[in-house]
Amino acid sequence: MRIIKLSFIIAVALLNIAAMPLPDGWRNPTAKETSQDWRNDKHHRYLSVKSDFNGDGITDEAKFLVKQRGQGLALFAFVSQGKEFRRFMLDELEDVGWLEVMGIDLAPKGKHTTACGKGYFDCDPGEPKQVTLTWPSINYFKEESASSFFYWHEKSKKFKRVWISD
Numbered sequence: 001m002r003i004i005k006l007s008f009i010i011a012v013a014l015l016n017i018a019a020m021p022l023p024d025g026w027r028n029p030t031a032k033e034t035s036q037d038w039r040n041d042k043h044h045r046y047l048s049v050k051s052d053f054n055g056d057g058i059t060d061e062a063k064f065l066v067k068q069r070g071q072g073l074a075l076f077a078f079v080s081q082g083k084e085f086r087r088f089m090l091d092e093l094e095d096v097g098w099l100e101v102m103g104i105d106l107a108p109k110g111k112h113t114t115a116c117g118k119g120y121f122d123c124d125p126g127e128p129k130q131v132t133l134t135w136p137s138i139n140y141f142k143e144e145s146a147s148s149f150f151y152w153h154e155k156s157k158k159f160k161r162v163w164i165s166d
Helices: 002-019 037-041 096-100
Strands: 048-051 060-067 073-081 084-093 102-107 110-113 130-133 137-142 147-153 158-165
Touching: 048 102, 060 096, 060 102, 073 096, 073 102, 073 137, 073 147, 084 137, 084 158, 096 102, 130 147, 137 158
Parallel strands: none
Antiparallel strands: 048 060, 060 073, 073 084, 102 137, 110 130, 137 147, 147 158
């Protein structure tokens, strides 16, 4: 009985993600906008990732969206908050052309050395040399270049960003 209840909860959560409306004024990227060869080695084409980002047992999603009017690209995360999902805009870029080189993937839980911890630059006051991810997080990167992680900070109920490479 317990397995049936858990299966039902997971199924409902997945349906909520699938049916979740996009924010007003935003759309999914087109196939033409995301036709770069480097995207071919992942089924999600480095455009969206799903995992439990906040540790509540419900699958969350992060994805790129494009402004419907004018130029613009943003990385959004949709995170379960009880019976509904809360939307977070994690980063916004003014030129949709950035979509040619920007991607996301999952960052595994565990200890990771940050960019300043690797000596790429001096750590700012309060910036960690190492971060421990409690749950899988969002690896946000420029292809063949810089990357950062967006990870869930339980105390503030928001994402924090840490640079991993420059």
